[in-house]
Amino acid sequence: MKKLAAMVVMGLALVVTAKAAMAAPPADTLAEVKKKKVLVAGVKDSLPPFGYVDEKTREIVGYDIDFVKAIAKKLGAKLELKPVTSASRMPQLTEGNIDIIAATMTKNPERAKQISFSHTYFFTGQKFITRKGAVRSLRDLEGKKIGTAKGSTSEQNVKKAIPSATVLSFDDYPQAFLALQQGKVAAVTTDEAILAGILAKAPNKAQFEIPKVQISEEPYGLGMRKDDTKFVNFVNKTILEMEKSGEAKRIFDKWFGPGTPYHLQRTFRITADK
Structure with a gap:
């Protein structure tokens, strides 16, 4: 019985080792x-x-x-x-x-x-998409909900730039923009080039804008x-x-x-x- 158990453990070890070797970059x-x-x-x-x-x-x-x-x-x-x-x-x-x-x-x-x-x-800067005319400076976003993407530098930058804001993190930026359209957040923040891409595809883009409010420089x-x-x-x-x-x-x-x-x-x- 002990011999069988040892053989099973050894077999499992070989499988784990093989999988690790396959996954290793x-x-x-x-x-x-x-x-x-x-x-x-x-x-x-x-x-x-x-x-x-x-x-x-x-x-x-x-x-x-x-x-x-x-x-x-x-x-x-x-x-x-x-x-x-x-x-x-x-x-x-x-x-x-x-x-x-x-x-x-x-x-x-x-x-x-x-x-x-x-x-x-590529080089850009972090800005915001907001409802047209709603934001003129960072003060207009104090205490507001702001959407961005999980695991992005945008997430960290906006927390530092507007400590009083509540940052809601989504799986991607289109989801964050949907939250803005639904009134769940006051702004979406990430790099200007990404925001321009999101806005260009929006059917109701005339309702939104990217104000001249930048909080960081972003080298890709x-x-x-x-x-x-x-x-x-x-x-x-x-x-x-x-x-x-x-x-x-x-x-x-x-x-x-x-x-x-x-x-x-x-x-x-x-x-x-x-």
């Missing part, structure tokens, strides 16, 4: 992607124009997607897209389910302790596993080349330029971070 993502010829990117799928499902093609498209497409092409790899949320994207990366995050992710010191970031490939980086140096260097080299060739600006103009509903100015260039 590669030590060298660059080599692994080149070997598999597949790059798996975690992206948003309901956040135009960064990442959303195109109604005609049913494919995920957007600014973030075009950047990882360019990186996959440079690697000679097929691009596989996996939808993530603000809360799930870092766990998905560290657990080895994705190779890179391209999902409107702000670079900050806290996150940089857990993952590595590329050079800044592509996220990779900590100390995955070869892959980080490859990605950085690629996006610097995209800036130099004009491809990065063409991608920006495609999604944010004069021919789009967003009309944002490109106030940044991709440079090597200091």
Whole structure:
């Protein structure tokens, strides 16, 4: 009986070890992607124009997607897209389910302790969507309910900027905007470029606005596993080349330029971070 019990325990241990080995992320993502010829990117799928499902093609498209497409092409790899949320994207990366995050992710010191970031490939600032004429300054939001997304820097920034406000965190920004439309919150807060995307798609957009009230600067980086140096260097080299060739600006103009509903100015260039 003891022998049988020992064999069962040993068998279970082997299964657990095998599963752990399967789930473990590669030590060298660059080599692994080149070997598999597949790059798996975690992206948003309901956040135009960064990442959303195109109604005609049913494919995920957007600014973030075009950047990882360019990186996959440079690697000679097929691009596989996996939808993530603000809360799930870092766990998905560290657990080895994705190779890179391209999902409107702000670079900050806290996150940089857990993952590595590329050079800044998009730059924006955190603002609000409100009912038209309702907000002129931060004071107008004191003591009010404000919606944002779980696991986002927006969540932390607004708590610091307006301590008296009640922050309601939703799974994603479209849900937060729905709460604003229903009168459950007085404002939705996140990065201006994301807010512009949400507002552009709203059927009743004339009722809302993005006031000139900014509470932070938000540099976006592509996220990779900590100390995955070869892959980080490859990605950085690629996006610097995209800036130099004009491809990065063409991608920006495609999604944010004069021919789009967003009309944002490109106030940044991709440079090597200091």
